[in-house]
Amino acid sequence: MTLLLIATGDLIAHRAAGVATGRELLELAGPPPERVVVEDFLAEPSWDTSVSTQLALARRVRKALAEDEFTGVVVTHGVDTLEETAFLADLMAGPARGGIVFTGALRPLHHAAPDGPANLAASLAAAADPALRGAGAVVCFGDELHAARWATLTNAGFASTPHPLLGRVVDGRPRLTSTPPFRPPHPGGEPEADVALLKTYPEMPASLLTMVTDLGAQGVVLEGTGEGNVPVELFGTIMGLIQMDIPVVVASRANTTEIGMAESMGAISAAGLSAQKARIALMAALSKGGGVAAAAGYFAGL
Incomplete structure (x- = not known):
């Protein structure tokens, strides 16, 4: 021992x-x-x-x-x-x-x-x-x-x-004194290191979102408000990134599972994780080189 x-x-x-x-x-x-x-x-x-x-x-x-x-x-x-x-x-x-x-x-x-x-x-x-x-x-x-x-x-x-x-x-x-969380899905490969994390704010320019992906980010985590809402200025860019197979995960500053209207744009809920933990989870989700589908499936299992 x-x-x-x-x-x-x-x-x-x-x-x-x-x-x-x-x-x-x-x-x-x-x-x-x-x-x-x-x-x-x-x-x-x-x-x-x-x-x-x-x-x-x-x-x-x-x-x-x-x-x-x-x-x-x-x-x-x-x-x-x-x-x-x-x-x-x-x-x-x-x-x-x-x-x-x-x-x-x-x-x-x-x-x-x-x-x-x-x-x-x-x-x-x-x-x-x-x-x-x-x-x-x-x-x-x-x-x-x-x-x-x-x-x-x-x-x-x-x-x-x-x-x-x-x-x-x-x-x-x-x-x-409580039951441990259920074991998360194993990534099955080497986590993706290049995942960006951005905290949103009212009237946040969409250029901040595209900047990190232009620099090579393979996925993005956005920290939204208490119900996971993000500025409307980002909606079009979120849709564009999803179409490019770059996953966008939205976390709530209150750690809820809701992500507001961003869900209809293709964004993925952080499953109640804090933004910093959601970034780590997205790294794991992209371990096999997958994109939006891989990320969505992984977060659904958290």
């Missing part, structure tokens, strides 16, 4: 003099529940995490469980884009069984009260427990467990609102 700890640096590893290694973080977290293999992974700061880094982490997580026979994987990650990387790992994990836990910190090691060591200790305990095997990727923060599909960064850590908390780590054991 062996866990894999993938340490990417960032705030959880920051101290007054340099950055702690994964092994040093493990020592600060206290005795692990079982043997741990540590891999230090060179990554950009979380606020600038590249798609190639996110894909490499997701691939490593999947291989660790599907081929290398680790019982669970813990990834330390900066909080800024942690939820996106965790969701990508969730989508790419497929049928691989084993705990997948992402964690980080809001306060560095040189802070008077660093939160990273406790978060890592709870994450290792969660990843080692059979309760999380097959549950997909989760985010562990402040002893709370959030399904990667719903985890959202807040100024106090992570939340799952409006969805229920997946569970908590109590006395070193995860206790699930």
Whole structure:
């Protein structure tokens, strides 16, 4: 029974003099529940995490469980884009069984009260427990467990609102208080890296939408209003992109499944995902080089 700890640096590893290694973080977290293999992974700061880094982490997580026979994987990650990387790992994990836990910190090691060591200790305990095997990727923060599909960064850590908390780590054991989301469809190939995300606003010029596709975007996610509506100025361009087999997914800033009149133009509902998560899902949907039909089918299965 062996866990894999993938340490990417960032705030959880920051101290007054340099950055702690994964092994040093493990020592600060206290005795692990079982043997741990540590891999230090060179990554950009979380606020600038590249798609190639996110894909490499997701691939490593999947291989660790599907081929290398680790019982669970813990990834330390900066909080800024942690939820996106965790969701990508969730989508790419497929049928691989084993705990997948992402964690980080809001306060560095040189802070008077660093939160990273406790978060890592709870994450290792969660990843080692059979309760999380097959549950997909989760985010562990402040002893709370959030399904990667719903985890959202807040100024106090992570939340799952409006969805229920997946569970908590109590006395070193995860206790699930709700049912994990059903497993998403496996993309079956390498996700498409070039997917754009645009936040809409009243009288937004359609040229902003065509600009990203002219630059090579193979799909576009638009964040609309509470009911998923987007400016009328974009309707013609959305229809044109659909006819070019470039999928347009519309997410709601309130995470509803409605997308207003854009649906009649051929746009695809983000299925309640936040805009940033919808971008990750669209990357996965286009993994086999498909277009609108592939994206629509994938989101229908979310």
